[in-house]
Amino acid sequence: MKKLILGSALMLALSVSFVSCKEATDKAKEATEEVEKAAEDTANKTKEVVEETKEAVTEAVDGVPSFDDAAVAEYVKTYDEYVNEYKEAAESKNMTALAALGTKSQELATKSQEVMKNLSADDAKKLTEYMTAKSKELQEYATKMTN
Template identity: 55%
Template sequence: MKKVLLGAIALMFLSVISCKEATDKAQDAADKVEEAATEAKEEVKEAVTEVKEEVKEAVTEATDAVSFSNPAVQEYVKAYDAYIADYAKAIESKDATALSSLATKGQELATKAQEFTKDLTAEDAKKLGEYTTAAAKKLQELSAKLAQ
């Protein structure tokens, strides 16, 4: 009877130890998963930051590459680039208030463009057309991100 009782106690002791080891292993696995998720999150943040910087550089290069004989057009293009940058930030942060105010700013820019487009040279008109096509494409890409 002693042997059976000792055997049962030993078996219970081993079960408790085995359960504790399983719990420890599960906790270690959970910690590793959490660590991997944190690292992945940081990598995504870094990638997003890099993309933002590349977009900003591309917009700046596009603006700098395009020069107009009419200073009002050049000023308009810089203002429109700032509008696109603000729009990108608002999309990124999903800020409805900023997007609403940017709609007003977009209307103001459209009105401003009407003031000088009638006086453009053929070359400036062509450049402005190319610029506005590229800007519209960029705004469309940004808007598609909002829908996602």
């Protein structure tokens, strides 16, 4: 009888240890899955931050924001070239060049109406801020030219 009780106690102890190991294995799997998910979330957030930083650096260096619509980006590039040409003409007080830029200004105004039709809200905000800054630049050049 002693052997039977002792054997039963031993079997009970072994079965408890197997159940505990299985629970530990399940918890380890859950922890691994949580770590993998956290790593994936971190990687996604890192990609987003890198893209935002890249855009901010490009904008800071060039002074030209990036746009989702290629037509808007092309318009802004052309407008930036116009501002640079205006600056050169104003600094040299070249009235002939300024007169020629009047035609280019009208073309850009017409093109801006076409471009504005397809803007997203974010692009519209960026374009408005950009155009406001460039208008101030043009005013400064005109003021310097007349002084």
